[in-house]
Amino acid sequence: MAIIESVRWSPAGDAVRIIDQTQLPGRLVERDLRSIDDVCEAIGRLAVRGAPAIGIAGAMGLVTALIPSARESRAVFEGTLRAYAARIRATRPTAVNLPRALDRMLACAAEVGGSASNVLAALRAEATALLEEDRAMCRRIGENALPLISDGASVLTHCNAGALATGGIGTALAPIYLAHEAGRRVRVFVDETRPLLQGSRLTAWELSRAGIPVTVIADGAAASLMRAGAVDLCIVGADRIAANGDVANKVGTYAAALAAQHHGLPFYVAAPTSTLDPSLPNGDAIPIERRSGDELACLGAVRLTPPAADIDNPAFDVTPAEMVTAIVTDVGVFRRPFDFSGGRGDRGDRGNVASITSTTSITSTS
Numbered sequence: 319m320a321i322i323e324s325v326r327w328s329p330a331g332d333a334v335r336i337i338d339q340t341q342l343p344g345r346l347v348e349r350d351l352r353s354i355d356d357v358c359e360a361i362g363r364l365a366v367r368g369a370p371a372i373g374i375a376g377a378m379g380l381v382t383a384l385i386p387s388a389r390e391s392r393a394v395f396e397g398t399l400r401a402y403a404a405r406i407r408a409t410r411p412t413a414v415n416l417p418r419a420l421d422r423m424l425a426c427a428a429e430v431g432g433s434a435s436n437v438l439a440a441l442r443a444e445a446t447a448l449l450e451e452d453r454a455m456c457r458r459i460g461e462n463a464l465p466l467i468s469d470g471a472s473v474l475t476h477c478n479a480g481a482l483a484t485g486g487i488g489t490a491l492a493p494i495y496l497a498h499e500a501g502r503r504v505r506v507f508v509d510e511t512r513p514l515l516q517g518s519r520l521t522a523w524e525l526s527r528a529g530i531p532v533t534v535i536a537d538g539a540a541a542s543l544m545r546a547g548a549v550d551l552c553i554v555g556a557d558r559i560a561a562n563g564d565v566a567n568k569v570g571t572y573a574a575a576l577a578a579q580h581h582g583l584p585f586y587v588a589a590p591t592s593t594l595d596p597s598l599p600n601g602d603a604i605p606i607e608r609r610s611g612d613e614l615a616c617l618g619a620v621r622l623t624p625p626a627a628d629i630d631n632p633a634f635d636v637t638p639a640e641m642v643t644a645i646v647t648d649v650g651v652f653r654r655p656f657d658f659s660g661g662r663g664d665r666g667d668r669g670n671v672a673s674i675t676s677t678t679s680i681t682s683t684s
């Protein structure tokens with residue numbers, strides 16, 4: 319499989335090099351982010367997107383934005399670090415990976431002694447570790463979810479939880495890549511994912527590039543496709559999973575889960591342990607990002623709605639835990655009733671989630 323690196327260091331290490339996802343599928347363009355404005359704009363505009371990828375880009379972007387401050391005193395540097403971390407944190411509220419990555423960067427800085435440049439070097443190593451850990455977690459999710467994808471399977475997914483959204487081979491798409499690599503025949507149906515079309519623009523792009531058969535459907539077509547017997551299972555990613563297993567993911571996920579439940583189809587969520595947020599008891603506490611109405615009302619320069627109509631554009635919804643068949647993580651497969659408190663899931667053998675479940679609450683912007 320040709321590697322897609324959605325986020326990486328530039329060769330000189332002075333910038334975060336991202337694939338500008340707003341340009342896909344038309345053009346594969348990379349952009350170098352250096353300043354705090356570059357980083358916040360790219361995350362806010364979804365040039366880099368997907369829960370794990372924004373955590374990584376936020377951490378790496380913090381480093382590159384701080385490069386000019388490495389000549390300052392430690393106190394000045396730390397003031398700038400806190401201000402920049404707060405700005406990056408405020409860009410997108412729903413995915414917990416972003417505040418978690420930033421908290422980890424702040425904790426790293428607090429542990430390092432010496433000059434500002436010492437701290438910067440430690441922060442660079444921490445951000446690199448985040449990227450590498452995410453890559454490894456994606457592969458483990460893929461391995462843990464691989465038994466779900468049998469030869470000839472038809473899978474429905476929503477949004478993009480693939481390589482573009484992570485530092486590795488994705489979450490929901492990871493088992494699909496591994497099944498394809500293993501010679502299993504897989505067909506993917508992907509909801510176009512209104513309004514920003516992460517399904518038709520991004521998932522269809524990366525799967526077809528890998529030679530995996532993919533069919534784009536309108537979001538509203540999923541239910542009748544299931545009724546027709548064309549779907550064997552659904553698998554989606556997540557932006558934040560509450561302690562009880564409620565799952566926030568791209569708006570429209572809940573509707574897909576409802577349709578799957580009605581048709582007796584399994585509905586799986588694939589996510590790294592960095593997406594679990596045990597500080598929130600259930601999905602009602604998950605902050606849901608509301609984005610500009612123009613994303614819904616306009617197609618390029620063309621206005622699709624009358625000016626007098628109000629627009630409501632929540633970017634995410636919450637799928638109740640009782641509708642989720644299983645949550646596949648890097649440490650194993652969790653089934654209802656979900657309990658992440660130190661468990662490993664039923665196929666996990668590479669660590670546990672105790673460190674995550676014991677974290678204090680994640681600082682939220684809302």
Ligand code: MRU
Pocket residue numbers: 364367368369370413476477478479480483484488489490516554555556557567568569633
């Ligand atoms: O608004 P986006 O495109 O960042 O939303 C992305 C999603 O909802 C993904 O499904 C989720 O982040 C999981 S990515 C592995």
